Amino acid sequence: MKGDAHSRVKRWPWTMRSLPTNPNGDFSSALPLGVAPSPHSVTLVEGLQMTQDFVHEPVLAAEVVNAMAVEDGIIVDATLGGAGHSALLLERYPQVRIIGIDRDPIAREAARRRLAPYGDRSTVVAGDFASMATLVRPLTHDVPIRGVLMDLGVSSPQLDDGSRGFSFRYDAPLDMRMDTTQGETAAQYIASADVYELADLFREHGESRFAGAIARSVIAALPTTTSELVSAVERAVPAAARRRGHVATRVFQALRVVVNDEEAQLREGLDAAISLLAPGGVLVVMSYHSGEDKVVKKFMLEGESGGCTCPPQLPCVCGAISTLEVTRHGAILASSDEVERNPRARSARLRIARLKELA
Ligand SMILES: C[S@@+](CC[C@H](N)C(=O)[O-])C[C@H]1O[C@@H](n2cnc3c(N)ncnc32)[C@H](O)[C@@H]1O
Incomplete structure (x- = not known):
């Protein structure tokens, strides 16, 4: 083991820097000291071009908007x-302001353009949602926060942008960072990992049968592009077992999760969301794989039970304090119509909880 993957990813503090506007439009100077720019660091010109094409259909849009049900704040x-969700929320709730966070500079630029018609009703903030409390508090001016939305994972433009390395469908440098201005790329992560760490990672993400073989093949290849990674996976897994790209899907997802420190981000983000909400405020979380959904479900149920250890049929005597009310048990899923229109809605799981008004 050469070290903990998450601690390596976290080696650079998640403080956001404003993007440099030097004449070359080169974002690489925003990289932490000692980190070489990725071969495909996004230039300002490319970034602007991408924001023009940034189209992401919001998943379970009506359900998210209805779940918020806020009058003001x-x-x-x-x-x-x-x-996409923010614009619909601003339309539906005319007294509401949005503070929007994203760690992806291209997404933020697209969001600014999308929200421009709403003037000062929206504020776009650079950063990661684990730091949500610190980022948001100075911007509220004591106006209560009535809702927090977390629509996890990556957006369609991130997946479909062939240059970012999130998808095995496009040959690209193996990057996978949502925040292209800092941190290790997937290629750098692989180069500094060992075979046991990679095997554990692939196992955790559902690739139990071939995790060891894939890890050995990936370490032997040290891929720097998506197609090299796919080839390394293919060499390790017999053709019969590679059903419709599922193995590559899981390997790519596992690497994306570790490169972006998604597990810690989710746990810290959920805590931060609760710390921000005003009493009665709503937490709406949408996840796209079972590992994430389990964390969200457990978090909400523990908030509801307050960690109560009493037998369910008896009144609580252990002193647990319930802080959340889960407004609907069981996740909300997309309808077959929505999935047909937007296949990415297929794996969405929406969960909603309300912060209780404590007596
Ligand atoms: C599924 S998309 C959200 C789409 C959005 N709801 C819409 O309607 O357009 C997820 C977004 O969250 C961002 N993101 C993911 N994890 C993040 C984190 N830990 N901190 C901040 N932003 C994050 C990604 O960069 C991506 O732009």
Whole structure:
């Protein structure tokens, strides 16, 4: 083991820097000291071009908007993306302001453009949602936060942008960072990992049968592009077992999760969301894989039970304090119509909880 993957990813503090506007439009000077720019660091010109094409259809849009049901105050959109949900929320709730966070500079730029018609009703903030409390508090001016939305994972433009390395469908440098201005790329992560760490990672993400073989093949290849990674996976897994790209899907997802420190981000982000909400405020979380959904479900149920250890049929005597009310048990899923229109809605799981008004 050469070290903990998350601690390596976290080696650079998640403080945000404003993007440099030097004449070359080169963002690489925003990289931490000692980190070489990735071969495909996004230039300002490319970034602007991408924001023109940033189209992400918000998943379970009506359900998210209805779940918020707020009259006034602030909604924090902790995963702003292309601001699809945020724009709908601003339309539906005319007294509400949005503070939107995203760690992806291209997403933020697209969101700014999308929200421009709403003037000062929206504020776009650079950063990660684990730091949501610190980022948002100075911006509220004591206006209560009535809702927090977390629409986890990556957006369609991130997946479909062939240059970012999130998808095995496009040959690209193996990057996978949502925040292209800092941290290790997937290629750098692989180069500094060992075979046991990679095998554990792939196992955790559902690739139990071939995790060891894939890890050995990946370490032997040290891929720097998506197609090299796919080839390394293919060499390790017999063709019959590679059903419709599922193995590559899981390997790519596992690497994306570790490169972006998504597990710690989610746990810290959920705590931060609760710390921000005003009593009665709503937490709306949408996840796209079972590992994430389990964390969200457990967090909400523990908030509801307050960690109570009493037998369910008896009144609580252990002193647990319930802080959350889960407004609907069981996740909300997309309808077959929505999935047909937007296949990315297929794996979405929406969960909603309300912060209780404590007596
Ligand atoms: C599924 S998309 C959100 C799409 C958005 N709801 C919309 O309607 O356009 C998720 C977004 O969250 C961002 N994101 C993911 N994890 C994040 C984190 N830990 N901190 C901040 N932003 C994050 C990604 O960069 C991406 O833009």
